[in-house]
Amino acid sequence: MTNTSQPDPAAGTPSNPGTAGTPRSPRRRAWLALASASVAVLTVGAPAAYATLDSEQRPTQTRRGEAYVETRLFFGTERPDGGTEVTDRQFMAFIDREVTPDFPSGLTIQEGRGQWRDSQGKIERERSYELILLYPASEANSRDARIERIRDAYVDANAQDSVARLDERTLADF
Numbered sequence: 559m560t561n562t563s564q565p566d567p568a569a570g571t572p573s574n575p576g577t578a579g580t581p582r583s584p585r586r587r588a589w590l591a592l593a594s595a596s597v598a599v600l601t602v603g604a605p606a607a608y609a610t611l612d613s614e615q616r617p618t619q620t621r622r623g624e625a626y627v628e629t630r631l632f633f634g635t636e637r638p639d640g641g642t643e644v645t646d647r648q649f650m651a652f653i654d655r656e657v658t659p660d661f662p663s664g665l666t667i668q669e670g671r672g673q674w675r676d677s678q679g680k681i682e683r684e685r686s687y688e689l690i691l692l693y694p695a696s697e698a699n700s701r702d703a704r705i706e707r708i709r710d711a712y713v714d715a716n717a718q719d720s721v722a723r724l725d726e727r728t729l730a731d732f
Contacts, residue, residue: 623731625695629705632672632722636684639717648716649687656711657689660704666690676719692730 635644644652657665672686693701709721 621729623729626692626728626730627695627698627701628726628728629691629693629701630724630726631689631691631705631709632724633687633689633712634672634674634682634684634718634721635686635716636682637717638676638719641717643685644716652712652715653689656708657691660701660708661691661693664692692728695727 633644633649635649637643653665653667666689668688668690670686670688671683673681673683676682691701691705705723709723712718712721
């Protein structure tokens with residue numbers, strides 16, 4: 559007859575005979591209790607400690623200014639049809655004709671370099687302009703149509719695929 563029984567867990571292991579089924583020693587129980595308490599304190603206390611450190615490092619911010627919207631338009635200068643690129647003079651004439659009448663209070667223009675992927679998947683790099691418009695949030699709806707007209711006018715006048723637009727609510731103080 560073959561012995562198909564499994565080893566007796568109460569017998570322990572060869573290096574530690576007889577410990578598997580016996581109660582833990584008082585010293586081991588005390589150590590486990592201390593370890594469990596330490597984990598609990600760290601789990602509860604760590605987020606509070608981080609929150610305290612974080613609030614001490616950041617200065618108190620005062621809300622300053624009125625609600626505004628910042629719209630940024632990105633204009634490319636190379637023509638997809640291979641025509642000559644839009645010059646500084648042409649771009650500034652466009653601003654004078656299409657943008658300034660609708661935003662006479664002010665605007666900012668920055669020159670830059672940009673890149674984008676065209677409809678055929680090719681990476682295009684070009685000289686570009688960023689137009690920044692800042693206006694009261696209460697005027698956002700009425701300004702939207704004007705901004706879309708500016709985008710459409712540039713696309714039509716300069717054979718562009720698009721003019722990118724970014725809108726962000728902010729606070730402004732003058």
